[in-house]
């Protein structure tokens with residue numbers, strides 16, 4: 001597939017800066033898709049936190065870049081400017097006290113995707129290193145900006161690399177089932193699970209993608225279907241409860257999904273419903289692949305039991321409450337490593353239990 005097709009996809013998140021040093025964050029407001037492709041812009045880190053909480057920006061790798069961008073907006077537009085007047089040495093503790101508070105608030109916006117905290121802590125560490133070297137807050141803000149731009153480039157490069165590794169696992173004319181949206185919209189650009197699909201499709205290797213609708217928020221129905229349609233990959237949308245019948249009819253050659261956090265033993269948290277798809281795949285003898293960048297692996301967590309699972313507003317499941325009816329709305333579930341055939345990262349293809357190297 002010629003790269004020109006990818007011009008039809010927007011960059012999902014992008015940090016920008018104008019001539020006077022003011023930083024801005026541009027993002028696809030995913031709540032409006034597929035009806036409307038709207039690039040929202042803000043210079044306020046609080047608006048980025050809100051966008052994360054409301055799923056305007058979502059998907060683990062995109063959250064990493066957005067969280068880091070939020071901190072940078074604060075540093076460039078608020079932190080470095082007024083504090084500069086007091087002189088470097090007096091204001092540095094105040095700068096770091098505020099930066100630490102903002103880092104925590106951004107990292108806590110959503111708990112499951114480790115990429116969010118990974119992006120935030122990467123910037124916090126860099127700020128400390130630069131401060132130890134004697135940098136002023138405005139120098140630190142410049143360094144944070146440059147680091148986020150590096151992260152954006154790294155994200156696309158990782159997705160393209162894992163796409164190549166993952167595509168090699170698929171048979172020719174593959175029929176692939178995916179859950180949620182692990183596409184370009186979930187990353188800075190290109191996508192993880194769909195990065196694998198796009199790479200295989202470029203070689204003519206994809207017959208069709210079955211996109212699970214992905215209740216309750218419909219990331220498959222609204223986002224994956226939209227992306228595949230824009231790129232021109234044949235797509236069939238199914239309700240979540242149709243996957244078993246499709247597999248029973250031998251219509252699925254492989255399942256490829258993304259991940260929000262992968263524990264050291266390979267247990268993987270991803271959008272609610274992924275676990276069920278993995279059970280179905282095992283029952284029908286279909287390979288189940290997880291595609292994710294290294295930044296999604298949390299080696300500090302031994303097993304999936306330690307992964308925090310976000311619970312969201314019941315209104316996502318039941319918009320008009322019914323008296324006496326409770327709603328349980330976990331946003332993610334954990335697929336045990338034993339159900340995962342291989343984990344694909346930018347470094348290669350791994351058995352789930354062999355991620356520690």
Ligand code: MRU
Nearest residue numbers: 058059060180182186258259271
């Ligand atoms: O709640 P969301 O939409 O942020 O959940 C996203 C997912 O579960 C994705 O599959 C995951 O983040 C991988 S994205 C490359």
